[in-house]
Amino acid sequence: EVQLVESGGGLVQPGGSLRLSCAASGFNFSADWMSWVRQAPGKGLEWVAKINPDGREQYYVDSMKGRFSISRDNAKNSLYLRMNTLRAEDTAMYYCARDVWYRLEYWGQGTLVTVSS
Amino acid sequence: DVVMTQTPLSSPVTLGQPASISCRSSQSLVHSDGNTYLSWLQQRPGQPPRLLIYQISNRFSGVPDRFSGSGTGTDFTLKISRVEAEDVGVYYCMEGTQWAFGQGTRLEIK
Numbered sequence: 001e002v003q004l005v006e007s008g009g010g011l012v013q014p015g016g017s018l019r020l021s022c023a024a025s026g027f028n029f030s031a032d033w034m035s036w037v038r039q040a041p042g043k044g045l046e047w048v049a050k051i052n053p054d055g056r057e058q059y060y061v062d063s064m065k066g067r068f069s070i071s072r073d074n075a076k077n078s079l080y081l082r083m084n085t086l087r088a089e090d091t092a093m094y095y096c097a098r099d100v101w102y103r104l105e106y107w108g109q110g111t112l113v114t115v116s117s
Numbered sequence: 118d119v120v121m122t123q124t125p126l127s128s129p130v131t132l133g134q135p136a137s138i139s140c141r142s143s144q145s146l147v148h149s150d151g152n153t154y155l156s157w158l159q160q161r162p163g164q165p166p167r168l169l170i171y172q173i174s175n176r177f178s179g180v181p182d183r184f185s186g187s188g189t190g191t192d193f194t195l196k197i198s199r200v201e202a203e204d205v206g207v208y209y210c211m212e213g214t215q216w217a218f219g220q221g222t223r224l225e226i227k
Contacts, residue, residue, distance in 0.1 A: 047216040095165055102154035102213025103171040
């Protein structure tokens with residue numbers, strides 16, 4: 001059974017940093033692209049970043065380039081999202097998802113990030 | 118950048134009746150490899166999104182056959198043949214090569 005479990009969310013002050021993690025199991029993690037998608041409270045879905053299987057290619061939504069960094073550790077079956085210089089508008093549920101042939105096949109339950117003073 | 122527009126934004130439906138959601142893109146979604154990477158996602162209240170349909174019309178594993186997808190180019194449709202109570206939620210179309218989501222359609226029971 002495919003499982004994706006996010007962690008690392010919480011309350012952070014504007015300008016602060018946070019590192020999200022996603023633990024994967026039930027599939028060959030090192031063979032798949034992975035993505036982070038976020039959802040602000042009561043709003044729709046927004047792609048954040050994606051990474052290729054060996055971690056050498058990373059792609060970001062323009063508005064998050066330079067502030068967010070996606071990475072992975074295939075030995076630990078884990079995906080990460082480092083978020084710097086956080087703003088109030090980054091407040092959202094952050095989901096990791098298995099990205100297979102441009103479809104998001106499985107999603108975790110999400111981890112909530114709240115940026116507030 | 119491609120813009121995905123869903124209609125309606127809200128759809129009250131009677132149990133057992135059909136429902137239909139439209140997704141229109143601002144440009145053709147036919148990829149250079151000939152495929153169209155248009156998916157539909159369902160998000161039940163309090164739950165993460167779940168993949169229903171990929172590449173326009175392919176049902177994902179475990180998805181009931183009352184869900185179907187169709188369309189071509191810039192116009193796509195998700196149909197539910199007979200709505201059940203568990204279908205309540207928000208439905209999103211998504212284009213996977215251009216990172217684009219529709220704004221979502223809320224399906225509710227009358």
